[in-house]
Amino acid sequence: MGKYRQTKPVRVHPHLFPNFLTEDYDLPPVYYVDLYPLSSPLLVIHDPEIAQDIAANSGMKKHPTLKDYIKPLGGENNMITMEGAAWKKWRSIFNPGFSSSYLMTQVPAIVDCVLDFASILDEYAEKNKLFRLEEALTRLTIDIIGKVIIDHDFKSQRSRNAFVELIRAQIAWLPNSQSLNPFHIWNPLRPIMYWLNTRRLDAYIGKILDDRFSTHSATDSKSRKQKISIDLALETYFKENNHNATGPDNLVMDAEFRQYAIDNFKLLIFAGHDTTSSTVCYAYHLLSKSPSALAAIRAEHDAVFGTNPLAAAEILKNSPHLINKLEYTLAVVREVLRLFPPASTVRIGREGYFVKDPVTGKMLPTEGFLIWVHAIGMHRSPRLWGPDVHSFVPERFLPENSSKVPPNAWRPFEKGPRNCIGQELALLEVKIILVLTLRMFDVRAAYGELDKLSGDGSLWAKDKAGRKGVQETWGEEAYQVLLASAKPREGMPARARRREF
Numbered sequence: 001m002g003k004y005r006q007t008k009p010v011r012v013h014p015h016l017f018p019n020f021l022t023e024d025y026d027l028p029p030v031y032y033v034d035l036y037p038l039s040s041p042l043l044v045i046h047d048p049e050i051a052q053d054i055a056a057n058s059g060m061k062k063h064p065t066l067k068d069y070i071k072p073l074g075g076e077n078n079m080i081t082m083e084g085a086a087w088k089k090w091r092s093i094f095n096p097g098f099s100s101s102y103l104m105t106q107v108p109a110i111v112d113c114v115l116d117f118a119s120i121l122d123e124y125a126e127k128n129k130l131f132r133l134e135e136a137l138t139r140l141t142i143d144i145i146g147k148v149i150i151d152h153d154f155k156s157q158r159s160r161n162a163f164v165e166l167i168r169a170q171i172a173w174l175p176n177s178q179s180l181n182p183f184h185i186w187n188p189l190r191p192i193m194y195w196l197n198t199r200r201l202d203a204y205i206g207k208i209l210d211d212r213f214s215t216h217s218a219t220d221s222k223s224r225k226q227k228i229s230i231d232l233a234l235e236t237y238f239k240e241n242n243h244n245a246t247g248p249d250n251l252v253m254d255a256e257f258r259q260y261a262i263d264n265f266k267l268l269i270f271a272g273h274d275t276t277s278s279t280v281c282y283a284y285h286l287l288s289k290s291p292s293a294l295a296a297i298r299a300e301h302d303a304v305f306g307t308n309p310l311a312a313a314e315i316l317k318n319s320p321h322l323i324n325k326l327e328y329t330l331a332v333v334r335e336v337l338r339l340f341p342p343a344s345t346v347r348i349g350r351e352g353y354f355v356k357d358p359v360t361g362k363m364l365p366t367e368g369f370l371i372w373v374h375a376i377g378m379h380r381s382p383r384l385w386g387p388d389v390h391s392f393v394p395e396r397f398l399p400e401n402s403s404k405v406p407p408n409a410w411r412p413f414e415k416g417p418r419n420c421i422g423q424e425l426a427l428l429e430v431k432i433i434l435v436l437t438l439r440m441f442d443v444r445a446a447y448g449e450l451d452k453l454s455g456d457g458s459l460w461a462k463d464k465a466g467r468k469g470v471q472e473t474w475g476e477e478a479y480q481v482l483l484a485s486a487k488p489r490e491g492m493p494a495r496a497r498r499r500e501f
Ligand code: HEM
Pocket: 062, 066, 079, 080, 081, 091, 267, 268, 269, 271, 272, 273, 275, 276, 279, 341, 342, 343, 344, 345, 346, 412, 413, 414, 417, 418, 419, 420, 421, 422, 423, 425, 426
């Protein structure tokens, strides 16, 4: 580890360390790492078939470190860290709210949010303003998730919203890429800030839930066709309490159900924006560095939506299914997620579950280990993807090349029963954002101008130590850092320029 303090960026995301170790020491596709006292002993999984068995069949629970990490954002009872019957119940409540058919009904609302974002980009282009792309996209993706799951307009793109400021503040307190420094981890203010922010976040979501509850109980829920998550939760509550929704309206929501619902909505809002915004940052960035891919994706948008980019929003609202025709765009997003997956899964090994080392054939015990199904290790393995593994090649994911994609090696959303509930929504959002902006603007990272943003008041501006020393991984200056999920360093300073069309 000491060696990497010198040769890698000091704030690089810890999920890149197994990649560095594998490259430097030619390690096998499964190996143990003892990081005492920093973490539990690890078993790193870089073998897609073993990864698949763990995710789909092993019944391994999420590791407790994940619970501690997510709690400030999703409370005690959230879908990412819940287990057993409670997880099953909440997953099945929300599943219909993430189905393709429901998501298609949400395209017009998503388009409206993206049009706001495009108008902001336009202002930035007009003023030639340097800005942090991650901040702008976070506000966009929070606005979208608010509409899609709780029918709430955070309006955070153009004004300050209390909830969004609180969630950003809470994220800033999480252990992050600085946390190898013990003074950072043991900051005595952290638990106090977690507690305070949690109370405020709960109050904000609790009010939305209570308002919906009071109007919902007076309406016949069966007549509601839309499967919006907040109504799905309330309908479950009414059913559990034998309330027929047209009967007496003196029902008071049980405190335990209310807290579970609040925790899950907080979690969905967090998980529903944080990873998606980073993905869009990297999509702009990688496309800006690949003129052929950028030309190909723009040509596809012209072919599907016509050559006037200003007309695309209306066309999309009227014919949302056109989004499914964007084969190349989908390939771009999948390649972006291969190179820059924002998350992965950590499980707790269990008695009686062994992993067969594919090299030696030895059976390796898992009990007592943190099992890291390490997505980025598989995504950037030359053994699996070939010598151009670190290059941006969207064509890998075109249907005609599907037989060359190594099975189970692409897992940004994880797989099996605990896979990402929001993956279709994420892909839909990213595609809509690209369709409505790529032909209007050139957006590029501007790391060379980073110093000009040092006083911008964002949560990125505070950590000056991260700007010293080596500033790239695999030749990429927009390397990932840990801030809740994996995000582009410094929130990706960027500039937008209007295009002629
Ligand atoms: C590019 C965007 C996204 C990526 C890369 C991503 C990735 C992931 C990954 C890797 C997991 C598994 C986590 C684990 O095993 O601990 C996960 C789970 C989850 N994600 Fe996403 N996610 C994305 C977008 C979304 C969106 C838009 C939502 C919508 C609210 C969402 C909600 C969730 C939830 C609720 C879970 C837990 C599912 C369960 O355990 O049943 N994610 N995601």
